[in-house]
Amino acid sequence: MSNAIVLFSGGIDSTTTAAIAQREGFSLILLSFDYGQRHRIELLKSQRVSEQFAGATSIRFPIDLTRIGGSALTSSMDVPKNRDSKLEIPVTYVPARNLIFLSIASAFGEIYQAYDLFYGANILDYSGYPDCRPEFIEALETTLNRGTKAGAEGIKFHIHAPLLKLSKAEIIRRGLEMGVQYQHTHSCYDPAPDGTPCGECDSCVIRRKGFAEAGIEDPALQNEVRYE
Amino acid sequence: MSNAIVLFSGGIDSTTTAAIAQREGFSLILLSFDYGQRHRIELLKSQRVSEQFAGATSIRFPIDLTRIGGSALTSSMDVPKNRDSKLEIPVTYVPARNLIFLSIASAFGEIYQAYDLFYGANILDYSGYPDCRPEFIEALETTLNRGTKAGAEGIKFHIHAPLLKLSKAEIIRRGLEMGVQYQHTHSCYDPAPDGTPCGECDSCVIRRKGFAEAGIEDPALQNEVRYE
Numbered sequence: 369m370s371n372a373i374v375l376f377s378g379g380i381d382s383t384t385t386a387a388i389a390q391r392e393g394f395s396l397i398l399l400s401f402d403y404g405q406r407h408r409i410e411l412l413k414s415q416r417v418s419e420q421f422a423g424a425t426s427i428r429f430p431i432d433l434t435r436i437g438g439s440a441l442t443s444s445m446d447v448p449k450n451r452d453s454k455l456e457i458p459v460t461y462v463p464a465r466n467l468i469f470l471s472i473a474s475a476f477g478e479i480y481q482a483y484d485l486f487y488g489a490n491i492l493d494y495s496g497y498p499d500c501r502p503e504f505i506e507a508l509e510t511t512l513n514r515g516t517k518a519g520a521e522g523i524k525f526h527i528h529a530p531l532l533k534l535s536k537a538e539i540i541r542r543g544l545e546m547g548v549q550y551q552h553t554h555s556c557y558d559p560a561p562d563g564t565p566c567g568e569c570d571s572c573v574i575r576r577k578g579f580a581e582a583g584i585e586d587p588a589l590q591n592e593v594r595y596e
Numbered sequence: 597m598s599n600a601i602v603l604f605s606g607g608i609d610s611t612t613t614a615a616i617a618q619r620e621g622f623s624l625i626l627l628s629f630d631y632g633q634r635h636r637i638e639l640l641k642s643q644r645v646s647e648q649f650a651g652a653t654s655i656r657f658p659i660d661l662t663r664i665g666g667s668a669l670t671s672s673m674d675v676p677k678n679r680d681s682k683l684e685i686p687v688t689y690v691p692a693r694n695l696i697f698l699s700i701a702s703a704f705g706e707i708y709q710a711y712d713l714f715y716g717a718n719i720l721d722y723s724g725y726p727d728c729r730p731e732f733i734e735a736l737e738t739t740l741n742r743g744t745k746a747g748a749e750g751i752k753f754h755i756h757a758p759l760l761k762l763s764k765a766e767i768i769r770r771g772l773e774m775g776v777q778y779q780h781t782h783s784c785y786d787p788a789p790d791g792t793p794c795g796e797c798d799s800c801v802i803r804r805k806g807f808a809e810a811g812i813e814d815p816a817l818q819n820e821v822r823y824e
Contacts, residue, residue, distance in 0.1 A: 431659055436700070438707045457745045464703035467743050471699045472664070475692035479666045498748035507739040514735050515695050517685045520726035 371482035372528075373397045373473045375466075376426075378414025379555050380575065381488035381531055384543040386421055388530045389486045391546055396424035397482055399473055403465070404434035406441050409563040413554035420549045429472060438463045440557070447558035449568035457496045458570060460557055466499040467508065474512045474525060483518060483525045490531040490539065505529055536578025544584070551587040597623045599710035600756075601701045603694075604628050604654075606642025608781050608803065609716035609759055612771040614649055616758045617714045619774055624652035625710055627701055631693070632662035634669050637791040641782040648777045657700055666691045668785070675786035677796035685724045686798060688785055694727040695736065702740045702753060711746060711753045718759040718767065733757055764806025772812070779815040 372394035374386045390396055398421065400414050411428070418426050437443040439462040448458060466489070473485050489500035498504060509527045513519035531539050543550065555575040556565035565572050565588075579586040600622035602614045618624055626649065628642050639656070646654050665671040667690040676686060694717070701713050717728035726732060737755045741747035759767050771778065783803040784793035793800050793816075807814040 429663060433703070435657060436703045436707060438703075457748060461745050462703075463706040464699055464740075464744055467739065468696065468699045468703065471692050471696045475661070475664045475666075475690075475696065478691040479664060498745060499743040501742065504739065504743035507735060507742050511695065511732065511735040511739045512692075514729065515727040515732035516692055517689050517726060520685060 369393065369395045370484060371395050371397055371480045372484040372486055373399050373477055373480070373482045374486040375469055375473060375488065376400050376414060376418065377410055378417040378553055379410070379488075379571075380536070380539060380543070380550060380553050380578070381490060383417055383550065383553050384539050384546075384548055385486050385488035385528075385531060386418075386424070387543060387546045387548045389484070389528070390421060390424075394484060394486075396421050397476065397480055398424050398426045399469075399476060400426070400428050401469055401472075402428055402430045403462075404432050404442050406447070407554070407557055407559055409559055410554050413552055413563075416552040417549075417554075427476065431468070431472070433462060433465065433468075436463055439465075447566070447569050449566065450573070451570055457498065460570065461497055464499075466497075467504075470508060470527065474516055477525065478516055478518050483523055484528060485525060486528045486530070488531050489529050490534055490536075492533060492535045500532075502529070502532060505532075535581070536574055537581035540578050540582045540584065544582075549587075551590065553588060597621065598712060599623050599625055599708045600712040600714055601625045601627050601705055601708070601710045602714040603697055603701060603716065604642060604646065605638055606645040606781055607638070607716075607783050607799075608764070608767060608771070608778060608806070609718060611645055611778065611781050612767050612774075612776055613714050613716035613756075613759060614646075614652070615771060615774045615776045617712070617756070618649060618652075622712060622714075624649050625704065625708055626652050626654045627697075627704060628654070628656050629697055629700075630656055630658045631690075632660050632670050634675070635782070635785055635787055637787055638782050641780055641791075644780040645777075645782075655704065659696065659700070661690060661693065661696075664691055667693075675794070675797050677794065678801070679798055685726065688798065689725055692727075694725075698736060698755065702744055705753065706744060706746050711751055712756060713753060714756045714758070716759050717757050718762055718764075720761060720763045728760075730757070730760060733760075763809070764802055765809035768806050768810045768812065772810075777815075779818065781816060
């Protein structure tokens with residue numbers, strides 16, 4: 369059984385991605401990042417969400433991206449609400465974040481002999497993030513295979529992005545077919561101190577639309593206590 | 597005057613690279629990393645070395661790569677001494693380190709509008725590190741231009757590796773022509789607690805050979821107090 373590293377925030381996309389990796393027969397290493405995100409509840413939630421993946425190894429890696437800033441997720445900028453344009457790159461873009469995370473994942477990959485990296489990016493519902501585009505993923509895969517010891521020794525890294533071309537509704541349906549539990553997944557960029565989602569940021573809007581299109585009630589709405 | 601980010605350890609290569617960037621007219625941002633390196637004296641020294649670059653901004657970014665390990669520089673493995681083979685990748689390789697560092701540099705680049713990244717890699721005297729190869733640098737440049745906001749907006753990152761094909765002696769001669777002060781540069785991977793270089797690791801051996809071939813006494817040998 370090969371190891372795979374999953375970039376894991378405990379949101380809908382990364383949770384579904386983890387389920388796909390497990391279904392494909394990989395032994396899971398769930399890598400989450402304490403990067404100074406405004407929505408720190410994500411860290412509590414992701415632990416809870418990870419419990420559904422029996423046998424998985426969880427790693428939390430701290431990297432303080434507030435020292436870089438430049439994003440509404442890592443500084444005091446306002447998170448945009450009910451945003452109109454889906455064309456421009458929003459201020460919730462965190463400079464080079466996913467590149468940094470995937471680079472760190474490749475380092476862990478060399479340690480765990482886990483050359484399959486799972487990344488829950490998707491382009492249809494994405495909010496204009498450049499690091500969710502297939503041409504980025506392809507270039508990074510080449511970079512990893514040229515710049516790492518593993519790559520130099522002929523072992524190939526493979527970045528899997530199984531959600532890349534799915535809508536949020538398709539992702540949710542696919543997850544439910546696999547038995548994914550979405551109850552504790554967290555999406556909101558700007559939750560209240562008790563963890564209650566704002567309902568108006570891009571991430572909340574896309575989540576709500578996804579469940580509506582899938583014709584399913586969001587199970588997280590059934591949580592009596594949101595912040596555990 | 598454009599900003600440039602220099603990956604800066606305060607060793608011979610990155611110090612010479614900084615001087616080249618300054619000579620090319622860039623305003624310098626010297627980015628160093630507190631990554632849990634065994635040779636922590638590098639952090640003290642790099643500050644001292646940076647003082648020769650008038651007007652430069654210094655940033656120190658902490659990222660604890662000992663949590664990943666897998667290298668003699670970030671774990672309790674022994675640093676090899678007087679190593680014979682230059683063909684295999686040594687245990688001083690830190691998994692994906694330079695990829696991680698350059699990724700973080702690109703994030704700062706987006707903040708500082710510094711799309712010129714200077715990287716002191718070189719392939720002739722290199723110790724077999726895959727991330728010092730031109731094909732890695734080229735692939736990463738493509739990755740940055742596809743995966744960052746700046747890249748998506750048509751601004752091009754450029755990774756400069758001006759030392760890539762120079763020998764250590766050529767690097768030293770070039771630096772001296774530009775007036776680089778090497779007195780406080782640090783190279784050793786495995787210094788004594790007082791900072792005295794071991795003299796036998798790859799980095800010490802390459803340094804000594806470089807000064808010998810350049811026909812110059814290493815000015816660091818004149819330091820009466822090594823650890824300041």
